[in-house]
Amino acid sequence: MRPMLTSRDFLLGSFSSNCSSGMTVTKVEERWKNSWENNLKLAQLFDAAGIDFMLPIARWIGYGGETNFHGGVLETMTWAAGLLASTKNLSVFATLHTVANHPVVAAKQMATIDHISGGRAGLNIVAGWNRPEYEALGLQLPDDHETRYGYAQEWFDIVQKLWATDGSFDWNGDYFTLKGIAGDPRPVSGRPPIINAAGSPQGRAFAVRNADFLFTPAIDLGRSRDEVAALKGQAEAVGRQVEVLTFSHVCCRPSEKEAREFHDWYASEQADWEAVDNLVNLQFANAQSFPHDLLALIRDRMAAGHGGFPLIGTPAQVAEGILSLHAAGFRGTTLSFLDYVEEFPYFRDEVLPILEEKGIRTPKGAAAVAAE
Numbered sequence: 001m002r003p004m005l006t007s008r009d010f011l012l013g014s015f016s017s018n019c020s021s022g023m024t025v026t027k028v029e030e031r032w033k034n035s036w037e038n039n040l041k042l043a044q045l046f047d048a049a050g051i052d053f054m055l056p057i058a059r060w061i062g063y064g065g066e067t068n069f070h071g072g073v074l075e076t077m078t079w080a081a082g083l084l085a086s087t088k089n090l091s092v093f094a095t096l097h098t099v100a101n102h103p104v105v106a107a108k109q110m111a112t113i114d115h116i117s118g119g120r121a122g123l124n125i126v127a128g129w130n131r132p133e134y135e136a137l138g139l140q141l142p143d144d145h146e147t148r149y150g151y152a153q154e155w156f157d158i159v160q161k162l163w164a165t166d167g168s169f170d171w172n173g174d175y176f177t178l179k180g181i182a183g184d185p186r187p188v189s190g191r192p193p194i195i196n197a198a199g200s201p202q203g204r205a206f207a208v209r210n211a212d213f214l215f216t217p218a219i220d221l222g223r224s225r226d227e228v229a230a231l232k233g234q235a236e237a238v239g240r241q242v243e244v245l246t247f248s249h250v251c252c253r254p255s256e257k258e259a260r261e262f263h264d265w266y267a268s269e270q271a272d273w274e275a276v277d278n279l280v281n282l283q284f285a286n287a288q289s290f291p292h293d294l295l296a297l298i299r300d301r302m303a304a305g306h307g308g309f310p311l312i313g314t315p316a317q318v319a320e321g322i323l324s325l326h327a328a329g330f331r332g333t334t335l336s337f338l339d340y341v342e343e344f345p346y347f348r349d350e351v352l353p354i355l356e357e358k359g360i361r362t363p364k365g366a367a368a369v370a371a372e
């Protein structure tokens with residue numbers, strides 16, 4: 001139970017397979033199709049290979065450009081329910097915007113998918129940043145981070161209290177007044193794993209107080225090393241343990257030349273630059289998740305993998321990149337591929353064995369069963 005919290009391996013998962021084009025802002029026909037069938041195939045491939053988790057992006061409107069990047073999105077709670085019912089070992093997260101989801105409903109939905117899966121559900125909490133999305137939903141995005149995270153804190157306090165309390169209670173807070181609420185059933189055991197991806201100081205403080213995993217971009221590993229150490233120190237200072245996850249984009253081929261040529265084609269020559277610029281501008285206007293002084297580098301990485309750490313090259317080079325994330329102190333990384341289902345099997349067959357040989361993962365899933 002709670003494999004995300006008990007595993008000793010360097011954690012591997014996927015990010016954004018529920019969204020059209022996944023993480024790659026490209027016009028090529030080979031880009032990811034986020035159909036239910038493809039998501040189910042990916043979950044079952046992951047489950048059999050011993051991959052740890054899947055994390056979705058919650059998104060309500062696309063980023064425009066020729067492809068309207070992320071215009072098509074499977075809703076994350078129902079997506080997670082379906083995947084959890086169809087797998088045995090994989091953890092699956094739902095991603096919720098606090099303002100768009102009532103905490104009593106969210107607590108119950110999470111408890112339900114936790115029961116469906118025997119304790120493999122997780123929650124990614126988003127306090128809000130994307131103003132046009134809030135306008136689309138008729139919701140107010142507070143200008144200041146204090147209010148965004150103040151609201152998120154009260155929201156999550158209610159969720160946690162529902163998860164931990166037998167019987168009913170009233171709630172009288174700044175944002176919610178609730179009468180006689182109860183959370184039955186509670187999650188299967190203890191609290192499901194919590195992810196938060198804040199970048200601002202207020203958001204980081206929220207993550208340190210509440211999350212099991214803080215999710216942050218790895219743009220420069222020198223900076224990442226300091227950032228991870230600082231976050232862990234900040235958590236320890238308030239008596240908590242927080243691990244740090246990041247996200248990566250994989251293009252793996254038998255030769256480096258092949259990998260680079262293929263990557264340059266879809267992620268540069270054929271990038272949907274209009275959508276990339278919309279994405280970058282929105283990030284820089286409303287969020288503090290990416291370092292603002294590295295704009296040029298970030299623009300290229302946004303096209304390739306939504307700002308993810310590049311893992312491009314041979315299986316040995318991709319494994320080396322993952323080992324460098326491990327050495328920087330990250331607890332794990334998500335992986336994205338141009339087409340996840342098409343490209344993951346090569347990663348599974350060629351890269352996972354190197355990570356096992358290097359001792360950052362243990363053989364699991366079908367490979368371990370076959371070896372017994």
Ligand SMILES: Cc1cc2nc3c(=O)[nH]c(=O)nc-3n(C[C@H](O)[C@H](O)[C@H](O)COP(=O)(O)O)c2cc1C
Binds near residue numbers: 095145216287
């Ligand atoms: C890895 C990662 C995953 C995120 N997932 C989502 C998401 O699914 N939906 C969303 O609206 N925002 C998402 N965000 C945005 C964050 O939740 C957060 O709002 C943003 O990083 C701004 O941080 P700040 O509020 O501290 O400035 C994500 C950010 C990162 C870095």
